[in-house]
Amino acid sequence: DTAVSQTPKYLVTQMGNDKSIKCEQNLGHDTMYWYKQDSKKFLKIMFSYNNKELIINETVPNRFSPKSPDKAHLNLHINSLELGDSAVYFCASSQSRAGAEAFFGQGTRLTVV
Amino acid sequence: SQQGEEDPQALSIQEGENATMNCSYKTSINNLQWYRQNSGRGLVHLILIRSNEREKHSGRLRVTLDTSKKSSSLLITASRAADTASYFCATDNKAAGNKLTFGGGTRVLVKP
Numbered sequence: 226d227t228a229v230s231q232t233p234k235y236l237v238t239q240m241g242n243d244k245s246i247k248c249e250q251n252l253g254h255d256t257m258y259w260y261k262q263d264s265k266k267f268l269k270i271m272f273s274y275n276n277k278e279l280i281i282n283e284t285v286p287n288r289f290s291p292k293s294p295d296k297a298h299l300n301l302h303i304n305s306l307e308l309g310d311s312a313v314y315f316c317a318s319s320q321s322r323a324g325a326e327a328f329f330g331q332g333t334r335l336t337v338v
Numbered sequence: 339s340q341q342g343e344e345d346p347q348a349l350s351i352q353e354g355e356n357a358t359m360n361c362s363y364k365t366s367i368n369n370l371q372w373y374r375q376n377s378g379r380g381l382v383h384l385i386l387i388r389s390n391e392r393e394k395h396s397g398r399l400r401v402t403l404d405t406s407k408k409s410s411s412l413l414i415t416a417s418r419a420a421d422t423a424s425y426f427c428a429t430d431n432k433a434a435g436n437k438l439t440f441g442g443g444t445r446v447l448v449k450p
Contacts, residue, residue, distance in 0.1 A: 229380070234423055257439075258438075260440075264443070265442060266424060266442055266443050267376075267440075267441070267442040267443075268381075268426065268440040268441075268442075268443075269440075270437055270438070270439065270440075273437055281437050315380055315381070317380075317381075317440075323368045323369060324368060324369035324371075324386055324388065324430065325387065326383040327371075327381070327383065327428075327438055328383070329372075329380030329381045329382070330380050331378075331379055331380050331411070332378075332379070332380055
């Protein structure tokens, strides 16, 4: 069973479109994250939710809106996609304590053309 | 520069050799973790070292932590071709809401 699953794995879309990436975890974790990995492999946190509540919101354009319908799901919606949004987006989850191991999904490679 | 910077950025070694990579960070931390990422995959947790620990072992992995220098090292002994991956360190601290902050990673190529 996949612990953290995100869909789709690949997403190619045109500039200006709106798209969503879904994430689900079956680990019973309270905390979920979205990370963005750029072409240089640098991994940057975007959002963190704990029990459906937003606790970390890094400097991310308002076009990015996370939604957590329950603590097992954290979806990412992106409006008006731009070329610079092209990257690999990773969902992750962990227990809500310091030093908790993060479990990552397989990533969604977003290409904006 | 970013919290959690790995050095070197890339490393190429022969199978059987040891691979050493370093991580430097800027703020005080609770813990430091190392993760591995195979090409096209998500990150996988390898090992955690707490701020009051200096060294930790797990199989062929050895991690050190020097809080006075704000640095950590990951040593992979007797490397195998299957160790080819990118390795990331990640730090967390209470001031940042315990979020994990990653660096840019070290890409390791183990040649058979």
